[in-house]
Amino acid sequence: MSDITIVGTGNVGAGIAARGVAAGHSLPLLDRDVDTARQLAGTLDVDADPGTVGDEPTGDIVVLAVPFEAAEEIVADYGAALSGKTVVDITNPVDFDTFDSLVVAPGTSAAETIAGLADDGVHVVKAFNTTFAAPVRTGEVAGQPLDVFIAGESDQAKEKVSGFASAAGLRPIDVGPLRRTRHLEGFQFVVMTLQADPASPAFNWDTALKILTP
Numbered sequence: 001m002s003d004i005t006i007v008g009t010g011n012v013g014a015g016i017a018a019r020g021v022a023a024g025h026s027l028p029l030l031d032r033d034v035d036t037a038r039q040l041a042g043t044l045d046v047d048a049d050p051g052t053v054g055d056e057p058t059g060d061i062v063v064l065a066v067p068f069e070a071a072e073e074i075v076a077d078y079g080a081a082l083s084g085k086t087v088v089d090i091t092n093p094v095d096f097d098t099f100d101s102l103v104v105a106p107g108t109s110a111a112e113t114i115a116g117l118a119d120d121g122v123h124v125v126k127a128f129n130t131t132f133a134a135p136v137r138t139g140e141v142a143g144q145p146l147d148v149f150i151a152g153e154s155d156q157a158k159e160k161v162s163g164f165a166s167a168a169g170l171r172p173i174d175v176g177p178l179r180r181t182r183h184l185e186g187f188q189f190v191v192m193t194l195q196a197d198p199a200s201p202a203f204n205w206d207t208a209l210k211i212l213t214p
């Protein structure tokens, strides 16, 4: 299996690392603080080489498990070092000051903004923005495998991310081109507001967005 580099070893970075272990990948882990990356690497049962953001991202797939603004910086700073790679944007660009809107303008998305900052030849794919940190760690909610909604321009890059999701026990769903990310990000914002809403006490960041079939 090809390597998956995970940049950012916080809540979702750790969850995606758990899926990487389930899929049998080696997992170079990069954090601002190498000790934080080391800590996570020490909990994983695979080769998980820890390093610092800015080190060469060796994976064929590079998951940016960081806040939107950090993902913008990281893609711009890495530049051509990401060329030919599949870069996975998982961000939800929510305005956390108001928790009432996104920080991206209507008619665009975090994924499209990140793709616009990336060098030519970098394949930006949106995935995992609708999978909360706790569920992605186990890969399921209520015995149902998580759906992973995948959008991007490159079919080959989307197939790589789908292959990872399937091997990790999840159900990948290709929802189309990168512009679909406007809707993925917008709908996930609605789902997030429900987790924080006292009127929805059953929703505690442990839910999953899934399309059920008969």
Ligand SMILES: NC(=O)c1ccc[n+]([C@@H]2O[C@H](COP(=O)([O-])OP(=O)(O)OC[C@H]3O[C@@H](n4cnc5c(N)ncnc54)[C@H](OP(=O)(O)O)[C@@H]3O)[C@@H](O)[C@H]2O)c1
Pocket: 007, 008, 009, 010, 011, 012, 013, 031, 032, 033, 036, 053, 065, 066, 067, 068, 069, 070, 073, 090, 091, 092, 093, 128, 129, 130, 131, 132, 133, 134
């Ligand atoms: N939490 C969820 O359930 C969930 C679900 C889907 C998608 N997301 C998205 O996933 C991303 C990560 O969320 P999270 O909950 O995992 O956050 P988190 O636990 O706070 O982890 C954030 C990670 O990003 C790193 N980071 C922060 N600012 C950085 C910068 N300027 N440069 C480099 N690295 C930086 C942090 O590094 P340090 O260790 O140095 O602080 C940490 O490793 C966000 O974009 C979020 O919208 C979250």
